[in-house]
Amino acid sequence: xxxxxxxxxxxxNRGFSPYALGGVAFGDAYQAxxxxxxEANTTExxxxxxxxxxxxxxxxxxxxxxxxxxxxxxxxxxxxNFGHLGFTKQNNNYKFMKDFKNRFDQIIKxxxxxxxxxxxxxxxxx
Numbered sequence: 577x578x579x580x581x582x583x584x585x586x587x588x589n590r591g592f593s594p595y596a597l598g599g600v601a602f603g604d605a606y607q608a609x610x611x612x613x614x615e616a617n618t619t620e621x622x623x624x625x626x627x628x629x630x631x632x633x634x635x636x637x638x639x640x641x642x643x644x645x646x647x648x649x650x651x652x653x654x655x656x657n658f659g660h661l662g663f664t665k666q667n668n669n670y671k672f673m674k675d676f677k678n679r680f681d682q683i684i685k686x687x688x689x690x691x692x693x694x695x696x697x698x699x700x701x702x
Contacts, residue, residue, distance in 0.1 A: 578601035578602040578605045578611065581602070581605070581611050582605065582611060583610070584631070585612045585613065585614050585632075586611060586612070586614070586631060586633045586634065586635055587614055587615075587616065587622040587630070587634035588614070588622070589617070589622060590617050594607075594613065596657055597635045597637075597654075597655060598654050598655050599655035599657075602655065614631055619636060622634050622636070623642065623645050623648065626648055627645050627647055627648060633651070634648075638653065661680065663677065
């Protein structure tokens with residue numbers, strides 16, 4: 577799939593990982609300079625550039641709202657990744673941290689088992 581973008585410039589938000597957005601093949605092609613990116617600070621800046629044909633493609637997450645830009649159409653999904661919740665290593669400063677992690681993990685497990693997470697995601701992408 578990354579081969580479809582070889583030789584093209586793709587809009588991307590500054591600071592985003594090409595591996596996280598596009599997957600390993602996309603990230604490797606970016607590193608090898610087979611795929612070029614043009615970065616902007618905001619999604620809005622990139623959508624305006626896309627609308628003005630500054631590049632042919634813009635990569636972002638599936639929750640991207642393009643409704644203010646009727647000339648832009650959503651394309652294919654190039655990567656599916658997972659979000660992560662990070663925790664500080666300074667656990668001594670936060671006595672509640674162990675309990676919080678355990679409760680958080682248990683709630684996420686229950687939400688996965690009941691398909692609640694899938695229902696929430698589908699509410700926003702369908």
